[in-house]
Amino acid sequence: xxxxxxxxxxxxxxxxxxxxxxxxxxxxxxxxxxxxxxxxxxxxxxxxxxxxxxxxxxxxxxxxxxxxxxxxxxxxxxxxxxxxxxxxxxxxxxxxxxxxxxxxxxxxxxxxxxxxxxxxxxxxxxxxxxxxxxxxxxxxxxxxxxxxxxxxxxxxxxxxxxxxxxxxxxxxxxxxxxxxxxxxxxxxxxxxxxxxxxxxxxxxxxxxxxxxxxxxxxxxxxxxxxxxxxxxxxxxxxxxxxxxxxxxxxxxxxxxxxxxxxxxxxxxxxxxxxxxxxxxxxxxxxxxxxxxxxxxxxxxxxxxxxxxx
Ligand SMILES: NC(=O)c1ccc[n+]([C@@H]2O[C@H](COP(=O)([O-])OP(=O)(O)OC[C@H]3O[C@@H](n4cnc5c(N)ncnc54)[C@H](O)[C@@H]3O)[C@@H](O)[C@H]2O)c1
Numbered sequence: 001x002x003x004x005x006x007x008x009x010x011x012x013x014x015x016x017x018x019x020x021x022x023x024x025x026x027x028x029x030x031x032x033x034x035x036x037x038x039x040x041x042x043x044x045x046x047x048x049x050x051x052x053x054x055x056x057x058x059x060x061x062x063x064x065x066x067x068x069x070x071x072x073x074x075x076x077x078x079x080x081x082x083x084x085x086x087x088x089x090x091x092x093x094x095x096x097x098x099x100x101x102x103x104x105x106x107x108x109x110x111x112x113x114x115x116x117x118x119x120x121x122x123x124x125x126x127x128x129x130x131x132x133x134x135x136x137x138x139x140x141x142x143x144x145x146x147x148x149x150x151x152x153x154x155x156x157x158x159x160x161x162x163x164x165x166x167x168x169x170x171x172x173x174x175x176x177x178x179x180x181x182x183x184x185x186x187x188x189x190x191x192x193x194x195x196x197x198x199x200x201x202x203x204x205x206x207x208x209x210x211x212x213x214x215x216x217x218x219x220x221x222x223x224x225x226x227x228x229x230x231x232x233x234x235x236x237x238x239x240x241x242x243x244x245x246x247x248x249x250x251x252x253x254x255x256x257x258x259x260x261x262x263x264x265x266x267x268x269x270x271x272x273x274x275x276x277x278x279x280x281x282x283x284x285x286x287x288x289x290x291x292x293x294x295x296x297x298x299x300x301x302x303x304x305x306x307x308x309x
Contacts, residue, residue, distance in 0.1 A: 004028045004112075006068060008055060008103055009076030010045070011038030013180045014119070014171065017213035018074060019043055021221055030068055032061070033077060037180045055099035065106035065113075072224065075103050076119040078148075081181040085144035096147035097154065104158040115165045117220055118155040121148045122172045122209070122237065122276050133279035134170070134233045141273070152233065159231040166230075167223045169216075172237030172278045175298055176213035177305055185210070185247060189302045192251055198260040199248065202267030207241035209278045212293035222287035237278025238291045250299045 005022050009015040010031030015038065022029045023044055031043040034054040043050060051064050055077050065073075078096045079085055085092040100118065107113040125132045126139025140146045152168050159166040179186035184201075191199050219236045242250075245261075252259050283289055 002026045002028060003071045004030070004069065005072040005074065006030045006032060006065065006070040007074045007076065008032045009038065009078065009119070011035055011040055011043040012076060013038075013176070013178055014174050014213050014216055015074075015076045016042035016044070016178055017176065017217040018076070018220060019045060021214075021217040025221075030070065032064060037079070037081075039178075039180070042178050055102055056094055058102045058105070061102045062106040062109050065110040069110055069112035071112060071114050072117075073103070073107050073113050073115075074117040074119075074220065075100060077103075078119065078151075080121065080144060081183075082123070082142055082144050085147070086142060089143040092143055093147050093150075096144075097150045100151045100154050104154065107164065108158070108162050113164060115167070115224060116155070116158070117224055118151060118166060118168045120152050120168050120170045120233070121145065122170055122235070122278065124149045124152065124170060125276070127273045127275075129275050131239070131277040131279040132235070134235055134282055156231050165228060166232075167228060168231070168233045169220055169223065169236045170233065170278075171216060172209040172211055172235065172276065174213050174216055175210045175295075176293075177301060184208075184244060185299075185302070188247060188251055189305070192255065192259070192303070193305075197257065198262055200262055200264040200267065201244060201248075202264065203269055203272050204244045204261065204263065205274065206272050207243045207246075207275050207277070209237040209239065209241050209276060210247070210295060210298075211236065211238040211291060212298045215291040215293050218292070219283060219287070219289050222289045223283070226286055228286070234283045234286070235278040235280050236283060237280055239278055239280045241275060241277040242295060247295065247299075250295045251303075253296060254300045254303055
């Protein structure tokens with residue numbers, strides 16, 4: 001049956017992919033976003049269901065949810081580009097932690113919310129050369145990971161206090177259309193679409209678990225449909241890791257042309273983890289979910305997107 005669903009951060013990269021999947025199944029989707037990083041046109045909802053609002057504005061968020069009465073709340077609004085968070089730690093903490101407290105407080109006040117999804121991140125894990133499972137001891141390496149671990153704890157406390165089921169999804173590295181932050185794949189996409197065949201990149205050897213946003217969105221909805229009671233944490237990754245060179249090779253295969261790489265010292269991160277790989281067995285066991293998008297299929301669609309500045 002169609003549900004009234006609120007997606008915070010629904011004008012962003014992953015949030016807009018979730019809105020698209022919720023629309024496909026006929027839910028009544030609302031989006032709450034301040035458009036600080038997202039774009040209005042990415043959130044495919046009518047104006048009456050778009051709530052331009054800062055999650056730090058506690059009374060506005062409470063008022064919006066108490067009027068809307070959503071059954072399901074998917075909380076993705078956050079600042080997450082790591083260099084931005086490092087440069088603005090107080091703002092990152094304010095949005096990611098206090099903002100989450102405000103959204104959860106509003107869920108409680110609305111009295112209609114049956115289930116909550118909270119977006120977390122692989123950045124809560126410490127460095128590991130092995131695939132990390134949910135039971136792995138957290139150990140964030142930067143302020144962003146610290147704020148997201150705090151977000152998880154706030155969500156767990158909300159669940160204990162209110163009894164409302166909460167699913168936390170630890171997203172690994174998303175890729176797909178409509179990226180809003182200058183991560184590796186959109187940067188390669190931008191350079192290639194601008195006609196460059198010699199790419200300027202930073203560290204080449206770190207490996208990441210890249211998962212397409214459409215697969216992420218399917219995983220989130222599968223978890224919510226599973227009707228899990230209590231508080232549960234799930235990794236949401238593809239379970240395969242790719243180095244920067246592997247990603248460049250995927251672009252080469254789709255372009256049918258060789259690409260050369262020049263290491264730009266300004267882009268080389270001083271502190272870098274070499275591996276970040278999800279163990280997704282818990283997600284698969286709970287939902288039967290399996291990824292559908294390969295890196296090559298995702299890259300092929302990115303090459304058809306218009307070049308962004
Ligand atoms: N992209 C990734 O690879 C990745 C990986 C791990 C976790 N995540 C998490 O997934 C979620 C979505 O990330 P994304 O990649 O779509 O990022 P994004 O920046 O595209 O989306 C975040 C959205 O939140 C909105 N927002 C930011 N601050 C806000 C505020 N104060 N009030 C209201 N709205 C605000 C932005 O405008 C944006 O639309 C975030 O919680 C992020 O931490 C993303």
